[in-house]
Amino acid sequence: MRIIGTRGIEAATVRVVAAEAGVSAGAVQRCFASRAELLRFVLQHINVRFTARVAARMARQPDPADEAVGLRVVIDEMLPVDDERRLTSAATLALLAYSATEPQAAEVMRAAYTGAHTFFRRAFTEASAIGLYAVISGLQGPLIVGAITPEQAWSVVDAAIASAEKR
Amino acid sequence: MRIIGTRGIEAATVRVVAAEAGVSAGAVQRCFASRAELLRFVLQHINVRFTARVAARMARQPDPADEAVGLRVVIDEMLPVDDERRLTSAATLALLAYSATEPQAAEVMRAAYTGAHTFFRRAFTEASAIGLYAVISGLQGPLIVGAITPEQAWSVVDAAIASAEKR
DNA sequence: CCGTTTCCGATACGACTGTATCATAAAAAC
DNA sequence: GTTTTTATGATACAGTCGTATCGGAAACGG
Numbered sequence: 001m002r003i004i005g006t007r008g009i010e011a012a013t014v015r016v017v018a019a020e021a022g023v024s025a026g027a028v029q030r031c032f033a034s035r036a037e038l039l040r041f042v043l044q045h046i047n048v049r050f051t052a053r054v055a056a057r058m059a060r061q062p063d064p065a066d067e068a069v070g071l072r073v074v075i076d077e078m079l080p081v082d083d084e085r086r087l088t089s090a091a092t093l094a095l096l097a098y099s100a101t102e103p104q105a106a107e108v109m110r111a112a113y114t115g116a117h118t119f120f121r122r123a124f125t126e127a128s129a130i131g132l133y134a135v136i137s138g139l140q141g142p143l144i145v146g147a148i149t150p151e152q153a154w155s156v157v158d159a160a161i162a163s164a165e166k167r
Numbered sequence: 168m169r170i171i172g173t174r175g176i177e178a179a180t181v182r183v184v185a186a187e188a189g190v191s192a193g194a195v196q197r198c199f200a201s202r203a204e205l206l207r208f209v210l211q212h213i214n215v216r217f218t219a220r221v222a223a224r225m226a227r228q229p230d231p232a233d234e235a236v237g238l239r240v241v242i243d244e245m246l247p248v249d250d251e252r253r254l255t256s257a258a259t260l261a262l263l264a265y266s267a268t269e270p271q272a273a274e275v276m277r278a279a280y281t282g283a284h285t286f287f288r289r290a291f292t293e294a295s296a297i298g299l300y301a302v303i304s305g306l307q308g309p310l311i312v313g314a315i316t317p318e319q320a321w322s323v324v325d326a327a328i329a330s331a332e333k334r
Numbered sequence: 335c336c337g338t339t340t341c342c343g344a345t346a347c348g349a350c351t352g353t354a355t356c357a358t359a360a361a362a363a364c
Numbered sequence: 365g366t367t368t369t370t371a372t373g374a375t376a377c378a379g380t381c382g383t384a385t386c387g388g389a390a391a392c393g394g
Contacts, residue, residue, distance in 0.1 A: 005267075005268075006268065007268055008264070008265060008267075008268040008269070009176075009177070009264070010176070010177055013380080013381065013382080014381085014382065014383085015380080015381085015382095023342080023343085024342065024343040024344070025343080025344090025382095026341090026342055026343050026344070026345095027341080027342055027343075029382090029383075029384090030340095030341070030342075033383095034382080034383080035381090035382065035383095089267075090264070090267035090268065093260070093263060093264040093267055094264040094267065096260060096264070096308050096312075097175070097176070097257070097260040097261040097263070097264040097265075098175065099311075099312055100172075100175075100256075100257035100260055100261065100311050100312070101172075101173065101174055101175040101257065102175070106311075106312040106313070107312075109308075109312045109314075110309075110312045110313055110314045113308070113309045113312065113314035113315070114314055117309075117314070117315075126319075127319070127322050127323050127326050128326070130306075130309070130315055130319060130320075130323050131302060131323040131326060131327055133305070134301070134302045134303075134304075134305030134306045134309070134323060135298060135301045135302050135305055136301075136305065137301075137304075137305035137308060138300070138301030138302055138303065138304035138305030138306075139297075139301045139305075141263050141276075141280070141304060142277075142280045142284075142297070142301070144266075144267050144273075145263075145266055145267070145273040145274075145276045145277045145280065146273070146277055147276075147277045147280035147281055147284070148280070148284075148297055152293075152294070152297060153297075155294050156294050156297050156298040156301060159294050159295070159298060159332075160298055163330035165326075180350080180351065180352080181351085181352065181353085182350085182351085182352095190372080190373085191372065191373045191374075192352095192373085192374090193371090193372055193373050193374070193375095194371075194372055194373075196352090196353075196354090197370095197371070197372075200353095201352080201353080202351095202352065202353095
């Protein structure tokens, strides 16, 4: 994930990953039968890592059941505003592009999308849930390349939340 | 663009591109000093091709000055609902991810974003323009991997347009 | 304590990468 | 018609790719 986020998916070779992990290439080969499997694992790992981060942050909130703050935690965790989140955003973008041409990875990605949609549907209608998630995803690109500022992104998000149809 | 959209950016090597173009690898080398330059050109080419397609379609409209239909033409051209647009969407996604780790490509991408934002700002406020474009961009991912249907995407877009702040 | 299984690092292999070089074919200039 | 560019295809090179193979270290079960 670190390699993909900082140097791109093309740099995520078996040898480079092994070196980053401080093991030999053979060890990586035993864990993953192929590079494609490794990349799929990274994709899945980013998802579980993301939900874990969200859950941890929500547990620290005064009222963990409050859906309004939960929503903001999820969004805040998705916007690439610091190095940590910028890295995972870049990696997610790379793996989404990868999924566009790799059916097996697309399957994992599709599951992640539907999972996110159902989460947002706890508080919003279907169209609003998909729309809200689309806004946040769609802000990652311009944020990463510096076309908009985090302040602009948050004002967009605020407007999107305000006009979303609650259920 | 065809190669990136169908087989991924990793398959876009000098030799493969040359073969697809029906020329030798040397010819590609003379046109582009490096592979990075070639990829940047593709990124820029997708942008000019996109605006040309939009302009052509708007010229065919009964009232080319109507901003409402213009908006829908732009959006329709961005959503990957057929093979042609799915290809450019996949290529755009790949090049966006590429831009996340390549500063020179990020510059091109940033210019494309600000161009799109100023276009949308002809009819909407800044926050709504950025938000609307984010929604459309953010729908490309779930559409490509099949997490949502084109009908769902359009209903989301309709809601986003309806709640966008016109200027 | 030894046999067995699991794991790891190293090496090997063929294929492919980006890029440099160079002879020749086509075109342009004069 | 000849000379000077320009464009092109072919080849060469060093490096990296993914993957397969294999000897020995570590962990484990008895």
